[in-house]
Amino acid sequence: MKHSGKVLGGAILALGLVLGCVSLSLADIQVGAIHSLTTGLAPLGQRQINSAILAAEEWNARGGINGKKIDLIVEDTADSTTMAMTALDRVLGKDVCAILGPIWSFQLFALFPEVKKEGVPLLSTSGTRALTQKNNPWYFRLYPHDGITKRAYTMFAVQELKAKRVAVMCVTTEYGKSGHELILETLKELGLEPVIVTWHNKDDKDMTGQLMSIKRANPDVIISQAHPADTAIILKQQRDLGIQVPHVASSAATMPHIHKLVGPAMDGVYVEAAALPNYDPDPKIQAWTKRYVKRFKTKPDSFAILYYDGANFVFSAIKAAGSNRAKIAKWLRENRFQGLAGQYVFDKEQNGAHFAIIVQYSWKDGRVVPRLVKKYDLNPK
């Protein structure tokens, strides 16, 4: 009996080990998704997490990755670096092989040291130029940075609107100054100098002086690089002062709350953006937007569609390279991915999105209606 007991014990142990191995080999693939799900930053964060959930559900419906299900570990970064660090610790505790991160650069900068220490790929849709200039080999940007979008809208003003006399309006923040350099650099490449450059403070409430000096310079287009509230004031006052010149504005002018402030003065304004999921005529984007709205009962924004592409890019990397973090990062660096919004390929700084779109708004029946007028792919490879 003693012998048979040992045999039984051994058999149970062996079975346990085998089952353990089986369960290990069939374990889900853990991918982290951390973003602002609460606080005032939630509207943007929730939409992007929705995209990651949708992508994971679609992969799982197709059988997962090589027979394994994707287990998306979602954590809230709220509106602070402390919460972002906590969220990172939580997903790292689940041994994730990659992380879809928040858009906020202040949170991303705080996450970088631990992400580097842990050696885990972190992807996000932030546009802040400096993020990919910090020598962090684990950070991958999925959104076109200003070097792409400023180039695209300056090219649009010159090549499509046939502008010869360009006026440039910039805000005196870091965003405005780096945008100013990029606009002037692109104009120079195109053989032009601006006829006038004006500056304003982020909090300025009156742009009459700047706009009147622009009027005197007699430009045939105005390019502006500004934050949301000053963008609204510029556009509204341009109309109030009767300056009938096409205006090509930075992405703040795509925000719905800016349209409410500007109203009829949005008519005819061109704006740069990365994507326009709700109005893009591309049938694939339309179909995706429908799926998104059906699943989450809310409309996606341009960041959401790029986040969805990013999730699919990283799932493809896991499919090809396995769940080893270093191999996933290497695969991401060496491969390109055709997403819904465009093609992604990481450059030396690990900027993956090199495309931009130009949207023109019109004022119809008391509301602002966008129309996609041009797509740019400024892929370096």
Place this chain on the structure above:
Amino acid sequence: MIIQEIISGVAIGCIYALVSFGFVLIYNAVGAVNFAYGELVMFGGYLGFAASVWLGFPLWAAMIFSLVAMTLLGIFYNEFAYYPMRHRPVVVVIIASIGMSVLLRNGALAIWGPDALKVNSFVGDGILNIGGVVLPQHNVLIVLVTAFVFIGQYLFFARTSIGRKLEATAQDQEMARLMGIKVRWMIVLTFVLAAWLASIAGFLLAPIWFLEPDIGLYIILKAFIVIVIGGFGSVPGLVVAGLFLGVTEVLVASHLTSEYKDVISFLILIAVLMVLPQGFFGEKIAERL
């Protein structure tokens, strides 16, 4: 073109004068420097937004709503941030006003969020074109309301019994008390009048400057400049200094430099103070501080 710039500067200057007036009203009445006045203006606008957009009130009803709510806020301000501290050193009153400013700013952020919001104008977004000079209808309204407020305040303080009582309280509270004036009520009334002015200013600037939780800081900075160069405490000085600042800013940005417009504007203001140390109208600043 210069006429266009001057006219636009006048409209901006009227707003500067209007937002400075509530600040000066409190300063003249009780000697308190109220650094939360910009936030009171912001709240006046935000309450108009809440009534007109959230509650769907017509603008005139939203204006009344804002005035009533601001009455309560004025009383609250007096009861919690001024009256209990009135015999303490002046720095305590200033710190209390800064505390109230932070409270109101964060309150606005929590209630209305960080995005800029707009209240529609009573006269719409139309533009008048007079001989090639364009003039938004709302700017005409700003000039008219400012003129009405300043003429109204003159008549109120000079021709009405309650106005004279307020002025007597401002000049010497002890003497006013001996004359049978209910000083405490006069102080409450001062804060309520300042809150009404804030409500009117908030309604006027919201359609063109838009409302953001931080706008109060911008308002108080401009108001303080206007008050200093106008002559600390001088009401006619506010109007002249407000218009001077508004027109100067537009002309500097248009003809000299937009990048350093604030620097140049400040240098001009310093130059004015060097020539006229007491400001356009009023006492030497050193004597008031």
